[in-house]
Each structure stands twice: as structure tokens, then as C-alpha cells.
């Protein structure tokens with residue numbers, strides 16, 4: 001894509017840098033997008049996904065990096081937003097040379113972009129990357145307390161966001177007896193199911209991977225549902241923990257829940273879908289506001305790492321969410337607009 005068409009791309013939002021790269025040695029190719037570095041270097045995971053076209057990969061990189069800017073600002077971290085998306089199959093294409101190729105592209109950005117684990121990558125992959133670049137975080141620390149996987153912290157933050165949503169919507173601190181439908185029970189969805197189960201919540205779960213569903217059926221007494229049926233299930237809360245764009249023209253009329261609160265990045269296919277949820281009286285927890293737990297975790301890399309410090313920090317998401325909901329109510333705006341306002345003020349947009 002030429003620079004000119006990048007600037008007219010619908011998801012281009014004054015991104016500071018967009019790097020397309022191809023490593024001839026390993027054949028790895030992808031896009032690294034840096035959205036904004038006003039508060040600090042951009043940070044965001046390295047996603048491996050079998051994108052069928054470069055345009056799809058670019059769109060994801062632009063949208064996800066922008067989301068990271070908002071997420072870091074709302075969590076009050078001195079970081080900006082970036083993302084690496086790699087056009088490959090995470091099950092078959094990974095090798096040391098492959099990660100060396102990605103690391104070299106990261107190095108080309110001279111520290112303006114810091115990478116981490118994401119969909120399709122693992123902490124082990126980040127340990128391999130660390131051999132070739134210093135610009136990587138989310139590594140194992142104090143192994144008795146933490147194996148470097150940010151997902152449990154992300155799930156804990158989402159759980160806090162669900163608690164705040166329940167408080168705001170149902171005026172209660174009680175979770176027992178509520179039903180939560182979880183779309184995607186991979187790393188984040190799995191840990192979330194355990195927290196919900198421990199709180200006495202009934203869980204309905206789906207995943208494209210049947211083994212993942214079986215895990216939460218066995219361990220958390222979840223009820224399985226087919227992936228295409230998740231949008232229409234009767235539940236109190238829907239928690240999207242798979243991929244983005246699941247709130248769209250096809251799904252919006254199917255929802256039978258009072259709250260949507262989950263960790264998948266970019267859940268609204270378009271901003272107008274936030275207004276459509278509001279019109280249907282569905283409370284929407286802006287995804288970047290409640291999924292910051294993993295990002296908070298990776299800022300704690302280092303030998304003084306204490307798990308409890310991170311958990312205390314992540315639990316502040318509860319308060320942030322209540323503030324977002326109250327601000328939205330006071331000003332008669334959407335929660336997503338209220339969260340955007342707070343974030344944009346912090347990263348210098350307004």
C-alpha cells in the first residue's frame with residue numbers, strides 16, 4: 001500500500017509510524033504500527049494470525065495500536081500504543097529464525113515500539129525474541145510467583161470491570177446466581193471462568209477449539225454452546241474474550257444481555273455500534289478500559305517483581321470503570337465516549 005492510500009485508510013488515526021516488513025531469511029512478514037508515543041514508548045503485543053491479505057493485517061495493526069494508546073492512558077501508564085501483526089500460522093510457522101526476523105524489525109524502530117505476547121504468541125516466544133532484541137517485555141519473573149503470562153492479570157482486570165458493571169447496572173456487589181456467557185475460553189477466557197466460578201456465577205461458554213471448551217465445562221461447570229449461538233444466549237452479561245468486531249450489524253439485534261464486558265480488543269465493529277447498544281439499554285464496558293491488566297503486568301518486569309503489587313494495581317480497574325460509567329451518566333454520553341475523553345486528555349489529543 002502506498003503512503004498516500006495509508007493516509008486515507010479508514011483506520012489511520014495520525015499513527016506516528018507504520019512499518020511493513022519482510023525478512024528474506026525466514027520469510028516472516030508483517031506490519032508494526034505505532035499510534036502515539038506522547039506518554040512514552042509504544043507498547044503492544046505481537047499477534048500471529050493467518051491473515052489472508054496484507055490489507056487485513058494493516059487494518060488490524062492500525063486499530064489495535066490505537067486501542068493500546070487509549071488503554072495505556074486510561075490505566076495511567078507512561079506508555080503509548082503500538083502493535084505488531086504477523087501474517088503466519090501460529091501452529092506451523094514459528095521457529096527461532098522466524099522470531100529473529102520479527103525482532104530485527106522491532107529493533108529497526110529503535111525502542112519506539114516494545115513488543116510482548118499476544119494472540120498466537122507465548123511467553124516462551126518472547127524469551128526467544130529477547131535473544132535478538134531488548135525491546136520486549138512480559139518475561140518470566142520470580143518463577144515461584146509468575147511465569148510471565150499476562151493473561152491471568154488481564155482476566156483479573158476484566159473480573160473487576162464486570163464487578164463494577166454489575167454495581168452500576170444491578171446496584172449490587174453480589175455476583176452469586178448471575179449468568180455470564182463467555183465467548184472464547186483461550187488464555188484470558190479460561191482464567192476469567194475460574195474467577196467467575198469462584199464468585200458463584202453460572203457460566204455459558206463457547207470456543208472454536210472444543211478442547212478449550214471442555215476444560216471450562218470440566219473445571220468450572222460451564223455449559224457449552226455453539227460459537228454461532230453465543231450472541232443470542234439469555235444471560236446477564238456477555239463477556240467477549242475471542243477476537244474483535246463481534247459487536248456488529250449482524251449480532252447487535254441478537255443480544256439478550258444487560259451488560260457486555262470482556263477482554264477482546266476492539267469489540268465494536270464501528271463506533272456507531274456503541275450507540276446502538278446504548279439504545280438497546282445494554283451497558284457496554286469499553287474493552288480497552290477493562291482489559292488493561294496484562295499491560296499493567298508487563299510494566300512490572302524486573303527482579304523486584306511482587307505478584308500482589310500487580311494485583312493491587314490491576315484492581316484499580318474497578319474504580320476506573322465506576323468513574324467512566326458515572327461520567328457517562330452525568331454528561332449524557334456513552335461509556336465509550338466517557339472513557340475516550342479521559343484517555344485523550346491524558347495522551348494529548350484534546
Ligand code: NAD
Nearest residue numbers: 150151154184186187188207208227241242263264265294
Ligand atoms: P487466545 O488465543 O488464548 O484465546 C482466544 C480464544 O478465542 C481461542 O481459544 C480461540 O479458539 C477462540 N476464538 C476465536 N474466534 C472465536 C469465535 N468466533 N468464537 C468462539 N471462540 C473463538 O487469546 P487470549 O490471550 O485469551 O486473548 C483473547 C482476547 O483478549 C484477544 O482479543 C486479545 O487481543 C485480548 N487481550 C488479551 C490479553 C492477554 O493478556 N492475553 C490482554 C488484553 C487483551
